[in-house]
Amino acid sequence: EVEGKQDGFFKLETMKVPYFAERSSANEDKCKDQCSNNCSCKAYAYEIGVGCMIWTHNLIDIRKLPSGGTNLYIRVAHEELDRKDMKLVIILSVIVGIIAIAICTFFAWRWFAKRKAMKENSKVQRLDLGEAYANFSTEKVNPARLQDLLVFNFEELANATNNFQLANKLGQGGFGPVYKGKLQDGQEIAVKRLSKASGQGQEEFMNEVMVISNLQHRNLVRLLGCCVEREENMLIYEYMPNKSLDSFLFDPQRQSLLDWPKRFNIIKGISRGLLYLHRDSRLRIIHRDLKASNILLDDDLNPKISDFGLARIFGGNQDQAATKRLVGTYGYMSPEYAMEGRFSEKSDVFSFGVLLLEIVSGRKNTSFYHEEFELTLLGYAWKLWNDNNVIDLVDPLISESGFKMEIIRCVNVGLLCVQEFVKDRPNMPTVVSMLNSEIKDLPAAKQPAFTVRRGAYDSASSSNQNQQICSINDVTVTLMEGR
Incomplete structure (x- = not known):
């Protein structure tokens, strides 16, 4: 109350009511009194078959429905009841809340979609490598060893090498440049990136993948994985300091x-x-x-x-x-x-x-x-x-x-x-x-x-x-x- 004047309620019709209501069996008039007498109450609603609902916390996820819904009474100060634009203010507040929720939902959907696409892309890359080998050589190799080969995505390697900065360059060969990188788990790697200007192409790249993925010896360098993405061909090896x-x-x-x-x-x-x-x-x-x-x-x-x-x-x-x-x-x-x-x-x-x-x-x-x-x-x-x-x-x-x-x-x-x-x-x-x-x-x-x-x-x-x-x-x- 302010100077003897009680707070009032602004009526919003056909609304979806907020979450986290406190329910009681009071009738519609007593429901209003319960909210008025509770300084923490921010809104109330009454619905036949449900009863009295009051809200003492933030009003989350309220929106106007095209039909049906419930009348929601928002508590406002007495002096605000006389303002002609009060309804507009409340409606705009509701609209802003709805937009904010929609934006959050959109970005959450984008994040999950991107994660799913990355997983699918990894599966496709594994499949492509297996098919490429089947077309590339008639020799008997271990397909299981090839399928176990890690497939890295481009962003992961770009982050590991700090966007392939010159400071991380270890050397330059006929294949292309080799960069030092560090994965998120702390493992150091050497990234061999196929240069489009080199005399070597897809055949040499696939040849190296197929050959070394089937070899294990202490005096042979160990291939950790590869990347075939965005027209990029890269091999990832253990790092030799x-x-x-x-x-x-x-x-x-x-x-x-x-x-x-x-x-x-x-x-x-x-x-x-x-x-x-x-x-x-x-x-x-x-x-x-x-x-x-x-x-x-x-x-x-x-x-x-x-x-x-x-x-x-x-x-x-x-x-x-x-x-x-x-x-x-x-x-x-x-x-x-x-x-x-x-x-x-x-x-x-x-x-x-x-x-x-x-x-x-x-x-x-x-x-x-x-x-x-x-x-x-x-x-x-x-x-x-x-x-x-x-x-x-x-x-x-x-x-x-x-x-x-x-x-x-x-x-x-x-x-x-x-x-x-x-x-x-x-x-x-x-x-x-x-x-x-x-x-x-x-x-x-x-x-x-x-x-x-x-x-x-x-x-x-x-x-x-x-x-x-x-x-x-x-x-x-x-x-x-x-x-």
Whole structure:
């Protein structure tokens, strides 16, 4: 009451009454008195068969009905009853409340619809991957392993990599850029994003998914999942904090972190990974692009072979294949692959031999230059081997390590792996046995392939010198897609 004047009630007809009413058996007149005498009462209504209803809290979800409904009496101050626009004020209040509820309902519906669409999209992506594999390869693989592969959505990966910011970029390969990311649960990941400008496409992407999803070995990088959305193709791998082998091996500031025991452990780990690919996995895999940048290192500098975009699956009785489309990295290709398009297990063995000599020498084959003889790294290793001066090939950081005989044995194995002819190279089971000293006496190495740089051969030819040079073509092929 204000100055002796009691509050009144404003009548709203045919209304849906609010929730949370307090009911009583009072008749219509006494119902009004109950509300008037209760300072907390904000509205009342009376309906035959229901009785008296009063509301002491906020009036939630009231609206006018086109027919039926109940008369609702809203409590207002006495002076407000004389205002002509009181009805308009109350009606507008009701309309605003209805609009607010409608907006909340709309956004709630949108949120649930988006969540449902994301789940359906994930199912479709899983199905598409399975169908893509069925169309992609006739080889026998484990479809259950493929279906278990996690499918990430684009928003999740964008958030994990901070919208693929340059600061999170780990490197750039032939496939495209690789970014470091962090999932909501705190797990660190490496996101490999297919570049539309790269020479590789859907086939290489699906090839990598299909191959590595069916492989499990401690010396192979682990694929966590993939993303096929918004015309984006991405692979999600376990994150390797020490990045790739080349970032240590060819960096003057970090080379010293690789003493001989660590290098030998890396050599043996790579050989075990290749042995698994060639012989021990259910699938026979030829990697075709083994090189230092495709060897990742974990916290303890253990090696993991990565990048299976160019890998090929061999059938049970298949021992080689041929292609007119040469892909790979110059300096690591075997001669029969670079010049004739033929590849086999022994092609990977050749690449492993090049990589082994790089690890021992700390020098990169593709950028190696010897002014006096214009030799490749393979040619320089062969010259020093014949001169009984192998120690000059060895990285000075490890030459005084006390493992001289073990290092020389590795050079011998490396030279055997890079032989000119396929039949002269050992297979990976033999290589592993040689490295573990299970085979005591190693066979004599012959002159390896690609020993002399092209410039040296051209000079020799122009001066009519009758030198016998094996594999002087260190191969520039117009169809080759260098990485």
